[in-house]
Amino acid sequence: MKRIISLILTAALLLSVFVVSAGAEGSGKSITVAIPSDPSFTVDAIGDSNGLTINLVREGLTRQGQGGVLSPNGVAESYEHNEDYTQWTFHLRDAAYQDGTPVTADDFVFAIAAQLDGTVEVSYPDFLYEIKNARGVVRGTASVEELGVRAINDKTVVFETEYPVTYFPQLITHPMHFGYSRANAEQVGYANIGLEPEYFISNGPYYIDEWVHDDKLVFKKNANYWNAENIAIDEITVLIIPDESTRVNLFLNGELDLVDFDASRLSAITAAGFEAQTFNNGRTTYLSANLEHDVVKNQKIRQALSSAIDRELLVAGVVKNGSTPADGFVPVGLAGDDTRSFREIVGPTLSYSYDEAKAKALFEEGLAEEGIQASDINLVLLTSNATENATVSAAIQQIWEETFGITVTVDVLESASYRTKRTNYEYDFVFNSWGADWNDATNFLSGYEQTEDHNPAAYYSEAFNEAYLRGVYNTDVVARVSDLGEAEAILLEDAAIIPLYYTSQYYATSSRLTGTERRAVIPYEDFYFADVK
Amino acid sequence: MKKYILGRVLVAFVTIFVVITLTFILMRLIPGTPFNTGNTNMDPEALAQLEANYGLDQPIFRQYLIYLNNLLHGNFGTSITYTNRSVTEIILRSFPVSLDLGLRAMIFGVVAGLLLGIEAALHHNQFIDRFSTVVAIVGISVPSFVLGTLLQLVLGVWFSGWIKDIFHTDFQLFPLARWESFRYTILPSFVLALGSIASITRMMRSSMLDVISQDYVKTARSKGISERTVVWKHEIRNALLPVVTIIGRMVGGLCTGSFVVENLFAIPGLGKYYVNSVTARDYTLTMGLTIFYAIFIVSSTLLVDIVYCFVDPRISLTGRRKR
């Protein structure tokens, strides 16, 4: 046995000599990171796991910078808007694709129109609906020519919007607003865009050098990128590692330079001498009520249920990932005006935060109004099977049962079934988590504005609508935020939703990687300003 | 013989057709759609257009006929979640990796399982027998996600760190994830094989014990045939019979990929698509994978049945008795 071990060790040593000598070639600065699944580079590629990769190889008119500031600009050198923020004009700089061909204004017109008129397949054209007539193009009631995006010349693109969009430069950092080379799309075929590196052309700081599906991608620095001299890292390898514990282990082995992790891995990370950091990922976890159901339709009971939850305890005892108790619906980290965040301007709006005495009193009032007993109540709390959701739901179940003496059933379902039940309002409360798609409060509040086809189980409030629309059409940046804050307060006073916490994410970086930017909207991780020692 | 095999192949086609039909129906019965996966509800108009793109707006029976027609032309369709990627492409790309991993696990499992099983039976109730029991228990009782996690930590992280400290090298004998060179295959193959080692060991042991007490074995011994010949020609050969069946059945399971092992070790194989495509309600991908899997299962049982009659001449392929 000893002989075998020593043989193995000798062999290992010999091999290692070979490996070390072979591995000494690479000269430039390179880092390795991991994402959970094979990315997509189609024109409408969105979603959390694509956020990093898409922003390596594509650039919009503006881009997210450091500390929530949009700087430097992307393809746009400068931009201006009209007085009521409904027309935005962007002047393009001399940007180029990876092959040296220039990025033109028409590329933006092409890419946006293609997503609306069915040229390429899109799941959420809604993201573009602030552009004039975008909805009409999808519905076939407006032509592409009527669409509110035009190229004045090769270097100027003009957007017209349906309503004042003060945050338009923020909005268009979302990849669906990026341009794509019309010439390349026609050459490779619309359906093939982004399927393989050769069917894709980059105008971002990197280009796809190698792509082994489900395994890894190698991104190399794009020499034709306009700001290439300020990009420090020459090569980014993105491994596809589906399992979080594997990613953490790879990081501990020094094979990854950045890793996101759960509270359960915290001890492993810190024990290995790494500093665990958190960032706010622009997400609020909350419960939505079914406003049509017997008990839940009583406002006092909903308020009571909200007051019963000790959110401090929930984040400290169960979630444990640096998340903070929610005092509103719009998460911390989302922009307000140029310097302050939405939450800093508006302040807390959740009037039914933890207060057990108040909760019990409200509940008694609610019971009296409805003329029922606590023991008659059986609430269904619908949740998906993701570990955090199921665990927190179980905690809520206990809190409600113990505080009020009611029965709570947690309905845990795999995600697609969960979504179907959610869409069909088959619940009393549903466990939800909403992440910011763009950096503005409207992203969180727009869902509660009711226009056509109103579902009785969903929220409807004249007061909310009034305040929300006042905010949307208000062109004064600060007053607008206050209006939206008012709308948020109405929503929470009605307790149509019960916010729980603003989600945070743990992460750690290797000791050599510096300047990684983490933020509340995609790309959640950004190596634009990063460097390695 | 030829006629029999031809008949069985025909039956196999019918079997696969039934699998296609049933899976198609079941897939449409479970709730959920392949779209609307974000945290916001889709624009109904956009949803309708997407459904039309994939023909999901048609009546189900018509969708079924269209699907069958496409299949006849060798077209498995395009995946819904992996936009614009054909199902064939996904299978052709991932299957070789799963097959590679599966074969390694298979070889490992069969060799180790047979050896342990035979030794355990020949030394009934002695040390080796107890040892094989322990292996089988570990193999069955420890779910592969637990074993994989453990091995990754112990061999992939701790052992590598230790090597690093002693030899000052980044060389890893057991890399903890991905699929590159032989070293990378050791841990996943082992984790994948352990279940099969356990069941082959148990089956072989049990089967050997049965055979050892048979009269013909006693007769052979008393005739003075050498121990070696008795063990090899009489005991092992006859004991292999039931084991061949379960080995045959394992081929299908092992070589078409394992969700847990591929997920944990980040192996670009087919296994994760079985789970992910169902979770995402990717109808075309699920159908394609099911058909692929069914072909694998059906042909491996067919193969087992044929091998069976070579191993055991008493059984006739046609099921008619030879008297």
Add this chain to the structure above:
Amino acid sequence: MSVLQERSLPGEKELVKDFTPVPRDLAASQRINRLSLTYWQGAMMTLRKNKAAMTGLVFIILVVLVGIIGPILYPNYQKTNLLATLQAPSEKHWLGTDLLGRDTFTRLLWGTRTSLMIGFVAETINLVLGILYGGISGYVGGKVDVIMMRIIDVIVSIPQMIILILLQTVMSNGVGTLIFSLCVTGWAGLARMVRGQVMALRENEYVFAAQVLGASRWEILRRHLLPNTVGPILVNYTMSIPGAIGAEAFLSYIGLGIPVPAASWGNMLQEGANQFPGSLWLFFSPAIIFALTILAFNLFGDGLRDALDPKMRK
């Protein structure tokens, strides 16, 4: 013998002289001194002598008792305490607490009940279905066999996940649904094995003899073929109970196991593995009892197998 002969040599004559034949007692010579045992009595006796098997049996009985009585004594398996989450084992919490501050010991008791129920119920149903299906298929043979085996091919080819998700939406999401879904496909393996055994056995002479004597097919299957497959079937059964428990663990891993707040070994293992390598008690408490139970099932199964096979009896 030779020693005896030498010693008896001197007095040979006396011996011969003293020799009187014992009177023949026909009744006595027919008497059976050793206890007359039926097949099952014999098997039980052999089993009782097998220490390992009896240890296994005792352990299984203990675990079953724990699963029945434990939850009655410790009913509060859902009781969360957000102030005391992930506590290490202490006097108050023998096996520590989990992510929600629930007592791991209590949850383990409840998990034992759930998992044993899954294992026993699911596998017993599978056993009955598998024996009947496999027995009939193997014995009748011919076209019936081909069709029956192809039905099995179909059943094992359909992804189990689809069936499980479907059942979860049609039925409620709980233990019953899980057992049901394990049974939909679970019996196929055993059925195939029984079929193989029966096909091999039916060529034996005693089957032929029974046929000649006019026994019906059903009679032959029941009296001759199935009893002779008992060994492999039992090995399969004792191994498949832990298999079913393990299948539940896998389903927990992909998020389709027993849903919260219920406890099972499977979802406890998954939770523990999630925390690994922190909070080790969460992982090792279910892992150890799971492994020991499987060991017990195996020891008992082996003993039973040896006992039931008359050829193995000494």
